[in-house]
Amino acid sequence: MDLTVGTAVFAGLIGTVVMTAIMYGAAMMGMKMDMPMMLGTMLMPRGTAAWLVGVMVHLMMGAIFFVVYAALFDAFAIESGIVGWAALFGAVHGVIAGMALGMMPMMHPRLETTPAGGGPPSSGGVPAPGIFARNLGPIGPVAIIVLHVVFGAVAGVVYTA
Numbered sequence: 001m002d003l004t005v006g007t008a009v010f011a012g013l014i015g016t017v018v019m020t021a022i023m024y025g026a027a028m029m030g031m032k033m034d035m036p037m038m039l040g041t042m043l044m045p046r047g048t049a050a051w052l053v054g055v056m057v058h059l060m061m062g063a064i065f066f067v068v069y070a071a072l073f074d075a076f077a078i079e080s081g082i083v084g085w086a087a088l089f090g091a092v093h094g095v096i097a098g099m100a101l102g103m104m105p106m107m108h109p110r111l112e113t114t115p116a117g118g119g120p121p122s123s124g125g126v127p128a129p130g131i132f133a134r135n136l137g138p139i140g141p142v143a144i145i146v147l148h149v150v151f152g153a154v155a156g157v158v159y160t161a
Contacts, residue, residue, distance in 0.1 A: 001073050001082060007159055008070035009063040015155030016062025019147050020055075026147075031137040038126050041110045046126065065093065066155045083156035090152025094145040101144070102131030 023033055037046065039061075040054025069089045072078070078085050105111050111128045133140030 001070075001079055001160075003070050003074040004159075005067060005070070008067045011070075011155040011158035012063035012066025013059055014158045015066060015151040015153075016059050018154045019062070019151040020058065022150060023143070023147055026139065026143050029137075029139055031133065031139045031143050032127070033129060033133055033136045033140070033143075034126065038104070038108070038111075038129070041126050042108050045110065062151065062155075065151075066159070069152065069155070070159060082160045083153055086152035086156030086159070087149050088152070090148040090150070091145060093152065094148030097148060098132035098141065098144040101129040101133055104128060 020035065023031075023035060026033070034051075036054030036058050037051050038054065039057040040050030040052070043053055044050045066086075069086055072089065073082060073085065105128050108128075111126060127135060129136050129140070133144050
C-alpha cells in the first residue's frame with residue numbers, strides 16, 4: 001500500500017480518539033489513567049489548560065505514530081491485512097509505551113511518585129503510572145497493550161477505508 005500521509009494522519013487522530021475514550025471508560029474498571037493530563041502537566045500545573053494541551057499533544061503523537069505505521073506498510077510492501085498488521089504494530093507500540101511509563105518520573109517535573117489510589121495529588125501533578133501502568137490499578141498492564149492494539153486496529157480500518 002502506498003504511503004498516504006494525510007490519510008495516515010487522519011487515521012491516527014481517529015485511532016487516538018477511540019483509544020482515549022476507552023481509556024476514560026476504563027476508569028470505571030479501576031484504571032485511573034489520564035494520559036492527556038499526564039502529558040499536559042509536563043508543561044504546566046494541573047488544570048483545564050494542562051488537560052487541553054495534553055489532548056493536543058496526545059492527538060499529535062497518535063497522528064505521528066500512525067504515519068510511522070503507514071511508512072512501515074510502505075517500506076515492507078504490505079498490501080493486504082493492513083488492519084491486522086496495524087494491530088500487531090500497536091501491540092509492539094504498547095510494549096514500548098508500557099516500558100516508557102516506568103521512566104516517566106525521570107522526564108516529568110510534576111509526577112507524584114505515590115500510587116494513584118491514595119487520593120488526589122498534593123503537588124498539583126499527576127500520579128506516577130509505573131512500568132506498564134502498574135500503579136494505576138490492576139488492569140493497567142493489560143490495558144496499556146489492549147489500548148494500543150485498539151489504536152492500531154481502528155487507525156488501520158480508517159486508513160484502508
